[in-house]
Amino acid sequence: MVSGTVEGERYFDRVVTALVMFSVIWAVLGMTVGVYIAAELIWPTLDFGLPWLSFGRLRPLHTNAVIFGFGVSALMGTAFYSVQRTSHVPLYAPRLAWFCCYAWQFTLLLGGLSLLAGWNTSKEYAELEWPFDIAITVIWVCFAIVFFGTIARRRIKPIYVSNWFYGGMIIVIAMIHIVNSLAIPVTISKSYSLFAGAQDAIVQWWYGHNAVGFLLTGGFLGMMYYFLPKQADRPIWSYRLSIVAFWAFTYSYIWAGPHHLHYSSIPDWVQSLAVAMSLILLAPSWATMINGIMTVSGASQKLRTDPALKFIVLSLAFYGLATFEGPMLAIKSVNVISHYTDWTIGHVHSGALGWNALITFGTFYFLVPRLVGTVLYSVRLANIHFWMALAGTMLYILAMWGAGVSQGLLWLSLDEIGELSFSFKDIMASMPPYYALRFVAGLVFLLGAVLMTYNLYMTIRGRRTIHVRPPAVTSHQV
């Protein structure tokens, strides 16, 4: 910890502006691919017989672009923005921060092309082959150095709760990425996992679920705990509850992964443990949601007029929905219906669209004008985007709930002699109406994101990132 302030010292925000812009580009790109593969499920000939346009290659491109391109760029940018401010010092090693920014985009760009070429580890959300895994590890370590280096140099004693969530994300993602990516390379484009059989499955879903937990939940909670009080212009409702929720979240999430492997060949006790921990997770998740909503409850006037705040409050509602649905789907008797159906896709998107994308949109509407020292180009367009995002998310979830519950129940139907009443083909033949609704929902959501891109571009056009200084000596300082 350092003391005193340096004359002319200012926050290093240019890298934040760059990361936000890259994040928006990845959002539009990743969502466009998502809409295209949704169309392929209705009109399969849209692959035109080209391998790189097939669902199998575009689907990992979609998930990698939205999670690691849109999501991680936003998390990196907002972490860099908030950690300096909550530490009252400029970013540590700004050149390393620039390296993180550009190396991440370059790695994802090449990684995306490799997915189109058919390079694939076959591990969900970890499809990129070993050269990219090494690059990701190096960049992530640099990210950690910048982040924790800034905290180490902080001028105020408390480490604000958003930094606990961002820090937890950085540490856990490093751990699970390295372990899950352990592999023996055979060629530049092919490697084989160090684990085999049931162990491989357990390690993969320890990774997969904690990527959802510590990146898509923990990281974005860090975003929420910093930007919600900023937008609502009031402190978090219960700071104590936020700390308790952080540790409860951290201790219970790490065990929940095997609920992805119910009724498989992994040990039964591992499945039961995952159910128990998934149910426990409901407590910290809802504590956080309640904390967020109570924070906004005193700012109802601003909620009516500020589109950024509306996005964040709506994202908290979807966060509550997704974190209730998740533990329910982890219960084995519910999972027997939902697993291998589109219900899971609906659940994932209630979190991905409703929680991750909406809180990021809200944060960007707040952040971008501040970064360049102006006001948002069009509040009206932002409000239109809000309703398009809400409609798109709701339609998507409803379509996938309908499809998933139908699939689950029909697949479990037996005739009078105990044989399956419906074949896989029969059931899939009844899906096009649901898939058409999902396509429309995705398209509406994508068009909303395009509106935001235009709005943010017009806000930022011809402007430079402004200089902001840390505050003068405060009562927090040591």
Place this chain on the structure above:
Amino acid sequence: MTYFIFAGDMLVMLFMVVLVVWVFWRSSDKTIEKSARIPLEDEDTDA
């Protein structure tokens, strides 16, 4: 194995109970209030 899981669960619960007690007893209302206000006072508005 059941006892092992039970013991592990109880240790996690013990940690959480200790944490809650620590957070509520060790930190004064003033410290908590100051920490909660960090995002609201993190820029030099006079610059």
